[in-house]
Amino acid sequence: MAHLASDRRDQAVRAAVEQGLLNGSEPVTALLDIAGIRASAAALTAAFAEITDAPVLHAFAVKAGPLVPVLRLLDSEGIGAEVASPGELALARAAGIRPENIVLDSPAKTLPELREALGLGIAVNADNLQELDRIDDLVGREPSRSPLGLRVNAQIGAGAIGALSTATKTSKFGVALRDEGARERVVRAYLDRPWLTRLHTHSGSQGLTLELMAKGVRAVYELAEEINAAAGRQQIDTIDIGGGLSVNFTSDEETPTFAMYARTLREEVPGLFDGRYGLVTEFGRSLLAKHGTVLTRVEYTKTTGARPIAVTHAGVQIATRTIYDPVSWPLRIAVYDAKGVPRTGDAVVQDIAGPACFAGDLLAEARALPLLEPGDVVAALDTGAYYFSSHYAYNSLARPGIHGFRADGDGIGFVTVRAAQSLEEIVTEAGGGSADALL
Ligand SMILES: Cc1ncc(COP(=O)(O)O)c(C=O)c1O
Numbered sequence: 129m130a131h132l133a134s135d136r137r138d139q140a141v142r143a144a145v146e147q148g149l150l151n152g153s154e155p156v157t158a159l160l161d162i163a164g165i166r167a168s169a170a171a172l173t174a175a176f177a178e179i180t181d182a183p184v185l186h187a188f189a190v191k192a193g194p195l196v197p198v199l200r201l202l203d204s205e206g207i208g209a210e211v212a213s214p215g216e217l218a219l220a221r222a223a224g225i226r227p228e229n230i231v232l233d234s235p236a237k238t239l240p241e242l243r244e245a246l247g248l249g250i251a252v253n254a255d256n257l258q259e260l261d262r263i264d265d266l267v268g269r270e271p272s273r274s275p276l277g278l279r280v281n282a283q284i285g286a287g288a289i290g291a292l293s294t295a296t297k298t299s300k301f302g303v304a305l306r307d308e309g310a311r312e313r314v315v316r317a318y319l320d321r322p323w324l325t326r327l328h329t330h331s332g333s334q335g336l337t338l339e340l341m342a343k344g345v346r347a348v349y350e351l352a353e354e355i356n357a358a359a360g361r362q363q364i365d366t367i368d369i370g371g372g373l374s375v376n377f378t379s380d381e382e383t384p385t386f387a388m389y390a391r392t393l394r395e396e397v398p399g400l401f402d403g404r405y406g407l408v409t410e411f412g413r414s415l416l417a418k419h420g421t422v423l424t425r426v427e428y429t430k431t432t433g434a435r436p437i438a439v440t441h442a443g444v445q446i447a448t449r450t451i452y453d454p455v456s457w458p459l460r461i462a463v464y465d466a467k468g469v470p471r472t473g474d475a476v477v478q479d480i481a482g483p484a485c486f487a488g489d490l491l492a493e494a495r496a497l498p499l500l501e502p503g504d505v506v507a508a509l510d511t512g513a514y515y516f517s518s519h520y521a522y523n524s525l526a527r528p529g530i531h532g533f534r535a536d537g538d539g540i541g542f543v544t545v546r547a548a549q550s551l552e553e554i555v556t557e558a559g560g561g562s563a564d565a566l567l
Pocket of ligand 1: 410
């Protein structure tokens with residue numbers, strides 16, 4: 129078994145080509161490195177075990193990888209699930225994750241969702257004070273085992289990507305702590321509700337420095353101390369610090385690491401780790417991104433306006449954020465020949481185009497790579513997180529299949545994580561069962 133993730137990936141690409149995973153009817157497919165995912169889960173657990181003896185629940189943010197076998201793999205490594213919709217909760221339950229290892233967030237929970245969560249005993253973080261009023265009614269009628277908390281926004285400012293920064297002055301998430309009177313209202317909300325025992329924050333996702341993330345955590349820790357002092361007892365016993373560790377999309381190096389973040393937290397918020405507070409984390413991208421690879425065949429090549437272009441099958445349907453916001457979400461590309469062997473040769477500036485019918489559907493623009501030929505294989509690297517949750521149905525392009533891989537004797541063995549979407553499914557999802565509905 130190759131030790132380096134990049135060597136394992138090269139072996140897997142070769143095996144995928146040899147075993148026919150890429151073919152005329154499935155010209156784009158995706159691979160997940162099972163050993164890599166296990167290693168990241170173990171690194172996360174070890175990083176926090178190093179800084180606290182208190183109980184820690186690591187709840188994987190399902191939005192980053194909404195795949196039942198992935199959730200079950202993580203569960204086998206002791207990682208639970210953070211869910212933010214009825215669909216994500218259904219996936220976590222289908223993966224067999226125990227209610228005590230599930231946390232429900234989301235800014236728009238309906239009454240039936242809240243009722244279901246409290247009935248199951250899963251942890252719920254209310255997003256706002258109106259939601260707390262709803263929970264008042266529910267727990268007043270029937271006591272629940274669910275640990276209950278409130279999400280706050282420390283308003284510490286944005287990271288590098290505005291759309292993913294949740295701790296800005298006007299973010300839609302949580303109760304904004306610095307707004308006039310808000311802090312007092314939050315303290316009051318806890319004093320009025322003895323069953324409210326958790327505090328939650330999540331300052332953003334990708335593009336936040338460790339220092340900014342730690343600043344958000346320090347703000348909730350200080351609030352918890354204030355509430356506990358006002359209550360005259362340790363009412364808040366658990367702090368949910370969210371996820372948001374950035375991923376390095378520029379090389380194979382995994383940095384920053386969970387251990388670096390944990391150490392920063394211990395330095396910046398030492399009181400949080402003296403054993404008085406249990407912890408919940410909600411990492412998504414940093415657990416999976418490095419372990420996924422999207423593969424596509426080059427169908428045609430052409431030169432237009434002196435720019436070589438390789439036309440492939442991986443575009444906006446799978447790399448939606450990259451295609452619409454390439455500056456924030458550039459992807460590394462690796463190229464292989466038709467046998468799945470890394471392609472060498474002089475670098476030529478070329479575009480890697482997707483299959484969709486608009487000009488901006490470019491997986492990579494003006495990228496210096498060995499010149500591609502029809503039949504070659506293009507790999508979009510670091511696509512293990514979010515790329516399988518933001519499928520885009522434009523042009524009715526199929527959701528690609530996803531295969532887990534692991535060393536199997538001398539070679540690489542694949543298992544199906546998710547089958548490719550079939551044409552029948554595309555037709556059904558497009559109202560095929562009610563073709564006459566509008567006549
Ligand atoms: C509440 C919450 N927790 C956790 C996450 C996961 O963030 P990341 O994948 O960056 O770790 C998100 C992502 O948007 C989130 O909204």
